[in-house]
Amino acid sequence: MSGIGAFARARDGSLIGRSAAESEWIPIAREFLATVASRPYAVTTQRELAQHVLSRSGIEVNPSLNKWIGTFLTHLTQACVAEGEPPLGALVTADHGKVGPAFDEALASLELGAETPKDRERLAAELRLQCYRWADAPEPAGGWRLQSPAAGERSPRARAPRATAHRASAPEPVAVYCPSCFVQLPATGVCDNCA
Template sequence: MAGIGGFARDESGFTHGRAATEEVWLPLAREALSRVAGAPHAVVTQADFAEEIQARSGIRANGALSKWLGHFLERMAREGRANGDPPLPALVVADDNGKVGPAYDAVLLALGLAPADTGRERERLAAEHRIECYRWAGAPTPAGGWAPRQSLRSGRERSPRRTSNTRSVAAARASAPPEPAATCPTCFMQLPATGVCDYCA
């Protein structure tokens, strides 16, 4: 029903509770993360993941991302485990450092595992879980085989800065030796700009 409050709101202005919203989001999230898992070592940022499931469903959470994403990933892990899926939430990483962060402890509990003792241990477990996802999705095996990576960025690459490129090109030009001057094939004197030797003409 329309009104104030609620966990989320659709495009027509109707409000929805958390459970009902997550029911709509779950298949979209599984589809999105299955697609991500199809590429070796691919991940998706929390913001991009959240935007995709909200945009595709037409239902947007009223609260900040930090207020609901962790709970949703925990539920996704719990239901995925029941359905025989790998831990797909491991593919969702922070925008700034490419890590799953403390919220992944709830995912570990949903998977029937103990919370990590340290941040390093948490990221190690998430890295191993990502490999499960890649294999499950049939991602091509990287050269040298699968090796856990504990900090990853999304597929978007940053372009190199123009200033550094311009500087490197200018430096290369400055250090290059000058081209030899043209000489007369008869007297071997340097030719003027006309290309005709003043001595032999």
């Protein structure tokens, strides 16, 4: 895309700024993330969210994803809260399964400061629980728990159904993670790192 200082190009080919692009993206992102929130422990990645809003809006972006996603997540979070919704941006993880530094500004906009990466991930996990409850996601067996996104389902895309046998299969156990360090807990339920 050419154009000095242009943030994006609209579907009609005109150059637009960040505000104009985000005004198109935020409603698309809120709808997409409401779908994600309707399933227990589901998350999506920054890249998946970006691909969805870009393809649905028809907007081409000049800067790379890592240069605009943090600010967009902050503006998305502010828009959600202004509409009485939970901060749906907490459902968006980096490729490594954590919200990462891109979510720091969004937390600050909620007046939730994270002093360490562990604090950031704990706060994001708490906000995700708000999102699942708001979207009436079915409560998992054993109730809601703070959980690392790596244990949850990724992306709102439909999954291919598994081949079914004539007998019922036992449900897969849900991995439980320490709310302090996000390490999977052993069967004892006591974190080996924090105990």
